[in-house]
Amino acid sequence: MVDKPWDGPVGRRDERWVDEAAGPVVRPYAISRGRTKPRGEPLDLVTILAGTGQEPPMRVRLSPEEHRLLDLCQRRPCTVADLASDLNLPLGVVRVLAGDLVHQGMLEIRRQRPVTARPDQRLLQKVLDDLKAL
């Protein structure tokens, strides 16, 4: 086989989970196929991700974790922190999976400002009013 896709699922096993409390038996980064560095733009804990509704590219088969991630973001936009918590996956793994899905056009980043920029005064005022009304 020549032209092998870079991220085809290899040897997936269904018996990976013991039970809810025990968590995955495999090392977390096995889910991300050993990769620890996400591709593309840095994803902050509060970066909002939304599903684009696009079909996976040809020859790309999504893992169960990617399916679950996409499913959540397709229902409504989610932050990276919420995804890690909802999927019960380590943050680093979620970043790798989400980075791939963004790259493949199935997820999009909804962010109005750069990761390192502090919120502007207009936004701070809104949060202040919101908190007071809580």
Add this chain to the structure above:
Amino acid sequence: MTSRLSDVEFSPVQDGPREALKILVAGGFGAGKTTLVGAVSEIRPLRTEENLTAAGARVDDLGGIETKTATTVAMDFGRITFPDGIALYLFGTPGQERFWFMWDELAYGAIGAVVLADTRRLTASFAAIDYFEQRSTPFVVAVNCFDGAAKHEVEEIREALDVDAAVPIVLCDVRERESAKHVLVTLVAHALSLSASGLS
């Protein structure tokens, strides 16, 4: 693929957050970080797999464990979703020094930080205060007044902690929702005034 019918059932109410913002909650072990977060928001668990620093590897007893390069850091966070679509996330910073590398990422783009101080162990908050001062991150000091803990004057505490007169110091009881809310209001108001004066 799921059926298209299910898409129709989703209402605009479930549009998800339009904006998501962070606040850090720092402080020594047992200062009440999780209690504060839980008083104002729903607490959610988060796992992160991180490489141990050289310093951490020395501290950690990993005898018998094959993989010595990574460790799982469990942390809690809180989320408050406001009706206007803004979601406010409260992240407790991992207390141990070996997890400090995570603070930068938590602090990037954050509104600011709450440094929880315990009057019985004021020194435990020095490191956090230094960190936020050096990075010009807006912060407030919240002094958790436990039952029976000696009441201290704010100015006494300010002197002991050596924080700038402009930094708000609030006495609070992190178990009380209104008190915890007041701490957050104080922080956001402080961040706003710094931003307005061009200091942040």
